[in-house]
Amino acid sequence: MICSILLLIILTSCVSGTFVVNVTQTSYQAEENHDITLEWTFTTNPHSSSNSLNIFCELITDLRSSVLFHLHKGVEVPESQDEQFAGRVQWDKDVLREGRLRLHVSRLRTEDSGLYVCKVFTSYGSNSGRCWLNVTATSPQQPESRGRIGLYCGLGLTAAALLAGCFCIFRHFLSRNQDF
Incomplete structure (x- = not known):
């Protein structure tokens, strides 16, 4: 009986799959006033609509947490974005259906350095991916x-x-x- 239950659990997890969020790079290095593109990939489900997609990306430093990007039910929520990133973050809507979130951050500042965490929530699973960004000051x-x-x-x-x-x-x- 226990073997049958374990087999059922294993088969169910294999059929349904595991929801995964990955980063294309775990660490980025850039100079102040330059631009950078951060990218995460996630498992897609062709039977699910983008209306069930929620994404929350933030910068975490020793001092605080700042919202970089927020997508709720497939719609961007710019008013939840931290003032630090206002007008400096763009995203590629075209690649979202492919399971890719690509965020372009322009005019980098040294205070943009830290851990970037992107949490993806869908009707078929949730997970998060993280990467580091180090922005160095430019010397005159x-x-x-x-x-x-x-x-x-x-x-x-x-x-x-x-x-x-x-x-x-x-x-x-x-x-x-x-x-x-």
Whole structure:
């Protein structure tokens, strides 16, 4: 009897499948003021409508939790988005049916660094996926090519001045020695 129940449980889980949420990358690195695309994939069910799809994505840091994206019954809920991300997050509606959530975050800030958790709830299951984003500050630098050109010009002029000075000293020395 127990074997029959266990077999039934195993067969049921194999037939119904397991709902899975994955990230395409577990860790991202970006610079301040650049853009990035975060992507999660999840199990789809062709017999389910997008009206049963709920997605909640947030940034979790040591200090607080911020809502990045919220989709309720297939409709985006922008008013639940944290002010930190207002106007900077876009999503691809076209790939959602394929079981992909692609979020484009623009004009990154160092405070966007942290753990991103995306929870997906459907009529056939729920799960979550997480990834890390590290945003580094950009350091003010002069363009590399202009800096190198200036350095090479300076070195060239210094070398030319030294050679001209040596030539003048040599000429002066030769002219004094011819008088003897």
